[in-house]
Structure formats: structure tokens, C-alpha cells
Amino acid sequence: MVSCNRCGETLLDARPCSYCGAQFCADHRLPERHDCAGVEGWDRRGDRFDSGFEDDASA
Template sequence: MVTCERCGETLTEPRPCSYCGSQFCADHRLPESHDCAGLDEWRDTGGHFDSGFDDSMSAED
């Protein structure tokens, strides 16, 4: 049985966080709602966000 990592609610429809991968209820599914460590890494001004898009393969090629 899966429970929300933030409040402990039993989940019938778990919602994994895209940043940290933990399971949350509807109220805590957003990174801002569960103090997501992954969100802090994304906001790091010294870091680099990699969208996975490789601009060397543009549509004009």
C-alpha cells in the first residue's frame, strides 16, 4: 500500500514527483507543496538545467 510521503495519507492514485520520484497525494503532488529537494537543485543558479533537447539536430537540417 502506498502512502503520501508528506502527510501519510493512503493513496489510491499515487502521483510521483517528476523531480524527486517520491509518491504524494493530490494536495502534496507539486514540488512546492512537499519541499522537494529536486526542485532546489533545479533552482540552483550555479547549475545547468538540461532539457534533453539537442539543438544540433534542428528541423532545418
């Protein structure tokens, strides 16, 4: 069985964090809820999805 890397809760549906790869429960799944080290450079790397909606707003 896999357990949450933050609180130790046993996980039935284990899904890794997209940024650090660790396993977390529903309460700690979001990067900001487990102090994710993998998300620190996300904006700087340019990996953020750009929908382009902000560009169309001024048209």
C-alpha cells in the same frame, strides 16, 4: 498500498514526483507543497523547457 510521504494519506492513484521520485497526495503533489529537494537545482541545470515565446514577443 502507497501513502503520501508528507501526510501519510493512503493513495489510490500513486504518481511519483518528477523531481524527487517520492509519492504524494493531491494536496502535496506539487514540489513547492512538499519542500522538494529535487527541484533546488532545476534552473541551474538548464532543464527548463524553453518555448521561445519570449523571443518572439519583441518581433
